[in-house]
Amino acid sequence: MTRQRGEVVVETRDLCMHFGGVRAVDQVDFTLFDRELRCLIGPNGAGKSTFFKCLTGQLTPTSGDVIIRGQEMTGAEPFEVASLGVGIKTQVPNVFDGLTVEENIWLSARRWHGESRARSLTAETIERLRLGDIRRTLVGQLAHGQRQWVELGMVVAAEPWLVLLDEPAAGMTHEETYRTVELIEEINKTSALIVVEHDMQFIRMISRTVTLFHEGRILMQDTMEAISADPRAREVYLGHRA
Amino acid sequence: MSSGMLRQMRPTLVYALLGIVFMFAAPHVLQLFTIINLTTAIALAILALSLALIWGYGGILCFGQVAFFGLGAYVYTISAINIGGSTWAILIAVLLTSAFAAALGYFIFFGRVSDVYLGVITLTVTLIFFSLIRRTSGPEYKIGKALLGGFNGVSSPPINLPWDARTFLFPEQVFYVAMAALILCYVFAGWLVNTKFGRVCVSIRENELRSELLGYDVRLYKLGIFTIGAGIAAVGGVMFCNGVGRITPDVFNLYNAALTIIWVIVGGRGTLIGPAGATFALFYLTSALGGQSVLNNNLVLGVILIVFVLLVPKGVAPTVIDWVNRRRRKRPVRSRRRRRSRAEDAG
Numbered sequence: 279m280t281r282q283r284g285e286v287v288v289e290t291r292d293l294c295m296h297f298g299g300v301r302a303v304d305q306v307d308f309t310l311f312d313r314e315l316r317c318l319i320g321p322n323g324a325g326k327s328t329f330f331k332c333l334t335g336q337l338t339p340t341s342g343d344v345i346i347r348g349q350e351m352t353g354a355e356p357f358e359v360a361s362l363g364v365g366i367k368t369q370v371p372n373v374f375d376g377l378t379v380e381e382n383i384w385l386s387a388r389r390w391h392g393e394s395r396a397r398s399l400t401a402e403t404i405e406r407l408r409l410g411d412i413r414r415t416l417v418g419q420l421a422h423g424q425r426q427w428v429e430l431g432m433v434v435a436a437e438p439w440l441v442l443l444d445e446p447a448a449g450m451t452h453e454e455t456y457r458t459v460e461l462i463e464e465i466n467k468t469s470a471l472i473v474v475e476h477d478m479q480f481i482r483m484i485s486r487t488v489t490l491f492h493e494g495r496i497l498m499q500d501t502m503e504a505i506s507a508d509p510r511a512r513e514v515y516l517g518h519r520a
Numbered sequence: 521m522s523s524g525m526l527r528q529m530r531p532t533l534v535y536a537l538l539g540i541v542f543m544f545a546a547p548h549v550l551q552l553f554t555i556i557n558l559t560t561a562i563a564l565a566i567l568a569l570s571l572a573l574i575w576g577y578g579g580i581l582c583f584g585q586v587a588f589f590g591l592g593a594y595v596y597t598i599s600a601i602n603i604g605g606s607t608w609a610i611l612i613a614v615l616l617t618s619a620f621a622a623a624l625g626y627f628i629f630f631g632r633v634s635d636v637y638l639g640v641i642t643l644t645v646t647l648i649f650f651s652l653i654r655r656t657s658g659p660e661y662k663i664g665k666a667l668l669g670g671f672n673g674v675s676s677p678p679i680n681l682p683w684d685a686r687t688f689l690f691p692e693q694v695f696y697v698a699m700a701a702l703i704l705c706y707v708f709a710g711w712l713v714n715t716k717f718g719r720v721c722v723s724i725r726e727n728e729l730r731s732e733l734l735g736y737d738v739r740l741y742k743l744g745i746f747t748i749g750a751g752i753a754a755v756g757g758v759m760f761c762n763g764v765g766r767i768t769p770d771v772f773n774l775y776n777a778a779l780t781i782i783w784v785i786v787g788g789r790g791t792l793i794g795p796a797g798a799t800f801a802l803f804y805l806t807s808a809l810g811g812q813s814v815l816n817n818n819l820v821l822g823v824i825l826i827v828f829v830l831l832v833p834k835g836v837a838p839t840v841i842d843w844v845n846r847r848r849r850k851r852p853v854r855s856r857r858r859r860r861s862r863a864e865d866a867g
């Protein structure tokens with residue numbers, strides 16, 4: 279396991295999220311270091327998104343703690359988590375369908391900057407994500423993969439120090455997926471990331487430390503090679519995929 | 521004001537200019553009776569504008585916008601009677617109504633009440649005002665010098681010159697004041713929706729979770745626009761009781777609550793000019809129908825509502841804007857460049 283650079287930026291202690299009898303997240307102890315890039319994998323219903331929602335304030339955990347950069351964030355509102363400088367992309371694309379691509383990204387930049395900086399940052403982000411041709415298009419009229427890119431653009435425009443992405447490459451073409459990997463590597467130069475993904479090829483391309491979820495718990499945490507070689511991991515997950 | 525803001529506001533300013541022309545021309549052309557009637561329609565248009573702002577831009581479907589309108593009228597009337605002048609009364613009416621809306625909104629938005637219950641709560645508040653004030657007919661129900669008068673209502677002192685309580689305005693002059701109030705509220709709302717605050721409100725209408733995940737406290741923004749909307753409705757209420765000369769609890773009835781929503785649906789959500797214009801059109805339609813007995817007024821309004829919901833679901837103004845934009849797009853590239861960059865229209 280690669281223990282990296284300094285400070286712990288995300289920590290959960292004994293985190294539980296139960297829905298009636300369903301233990302979607304169960305006693306999860308998780309640690310993320312500054313500038314780390316971590317992938318979360320696991321079969322459908324393993325609890326990845328639920329864990330993700332506990333981190334982002336979309337769900338209030340049944341018990342346990344979420345600590346972000348030393349601050350107790352358990353049960354905080356999503357805007358409070360985001361206001362720490364955390365960029366978030368949800369599994370179901372959340373964009374402003376009735377607004378243009380430009381306006382979507384401006385709304386993110388303007389949260390952190392004044393008029394003129396927000397405008398230039400919006401232009402930079404649009405260029406960086408190659409959204410120039412569609413900047414005046416309503417996001418609701420775009421293809422699924424493009425809407426995902428707009429959402430990534432919103433995350434990037436906020437210049438976050440911590441980025442949480444739930445299935446960023448879902449529904450993307452091969453080419454788009456490849457560019458997403460590039461973008462993630464680029465973001466990782468300045469920020470820590472947690473990326474939830476299904477696509478094994480995608481994970482292999484990023485391939486840092488991988489946390490494997492199964493039935494609400496962390497089953498393993500290691501490099502992708504080690505996980506691929508592990509018989510338990512193969513059985514719960516890799517056996518049906520890759 | 522930045523040049524971008526000016527460009528966004530161009531349609532708003534054009535309509536405002538037309539309004540000013542109308543304001544100065546109308547008293548020369550129209551009869552006094554019509555002018556007095558118009559004052560009432562203007563007051564209702566301000567009410568429609570307030571709902572157009574909070575529903576069309578803030579995504580808050582408030583079924584009881586008329587509660588703030590009526591409250592504004594009552595607070596104005598009672599304060600004006602007690603103070604013996606209208607200047608402070610107008611201020612108190614707008615501020616007290618906004619404060620009431622802020623308190624109500626605080627529980628709604630910070631309690632994360634769902635959209636459906638927001639409608640229910642605001643409508644209930646309206647109907648509570650209706651039945652409470654209807655019951656205040658005895659001499660014991662008075663606030664200071666003002667008798668509430670139950671279902672007969674209270675007669676409202678007319679507006680006087682600022683800080684000069686002895687110089688009352690004539691009905692014709694009240695028309696000027698009402699029209700000026702409408703134009704000012706319209707330009708203010710048109711400016712507001714183009715500020716950062718307004719654009720964040722629009723984003724919340726589009727996707728509340730996304731706005732929240734960008735780090736905006738959506739509760740504060742919703743509370744803000746709800747409170748501002750109530751203040752604008754109160755301005756309408758002040759003009760209304762001046763136009764009519766009195767205020768009765770009927771202002772709070774279900775019919776008026778529904779009517780406000782019909783104006784916005786017919787005029788079109790996401791524009792400000794649409795609902796204001798629709799209010800005038802429907803006001804004159806219902807007055808025209810009032811003069812005959814073949815068709816029932818409510819029936820006609822009901823049919824109009826159904827026709828719009830089914831055939832023109834976006835409302836008049838957005839449909840016209842779409843049509844104009846589509847025609848413009850067919851023109852050569854040179855003129856296309858000047859197309860506005862954002863989706864929503866400041867009109």
Ligand SMILES: Nc1ncnc2c1ncn2[C@@H]1O[C@H](COP(=O)(O)OP(=O)(O)OP(=O)(O)O)[C@@H](O)[C@H]1O
Nearest residue numbers: 297300302320321322323324325326327328329369
């Ligand atoms: N709001 C909810 N109410 C009840 N049960 C829920 C709720 N949200 C999630 N669950 C359950 O919790 C479990 C974990 O779901 P979760 O969405 O976290 O899985 P996941 O690992 O993200 O799966 P996927 O890969 O399909 O996205 C599932 O059994 C799911 O049915």
Ligand SMILES: [Mg+2]
Nearest residue numbers: 326327328369
């Ligand atoms: Mg998931």
